[in-house]
Amino acid sequence: MLTSKQRATLRGIASTYETIFQVGKGGISDTLVQQVSDALRKRELIKIHVLDNCPLSAREAAEELSEKTESDVVQVIGSRLVLFKRNPKEPVIKF
Structure with a gap:
């Protein structure tokens, strides 16, 4: 579980990131799910775009992906969402 300060730090970092997946x-x-899990292991923080023709809202997609990948939802804005999962062996983002 992320604290509000950690979440704010991650939102700032994610603002410069490119979207790497589309739903x-x-x-x-x-x-x-497998691709997102692999990307989280490597990068720890990823940004995903939910297209208009997706049957799920961005919030629903964020909750489902975070549950299936055991990650934390950092932020959902419009049709974009940001997920974070710490890599215990080789952390990329330091708090």
Whole structure:
């Protein structure tokens, strides 16, 4: 669980990040979950875009992805969401 100060720090870092995944009309598939999990292991912080034709809202997609990847939702703004999961062996982001 993230504190509000950690969440604010991560939001600032994520503002400079590019969106690396999109959730489309297929919704959240097992393949997407695996790719997001791999990206979180490597980067710790990722930004995802939920397309208009997705059956889920950005908030619903964030909650489902965070549950399936065991990560924390940092932020949901409009159709974009940011997820964070600390890598215990090789942390990339230091608090």
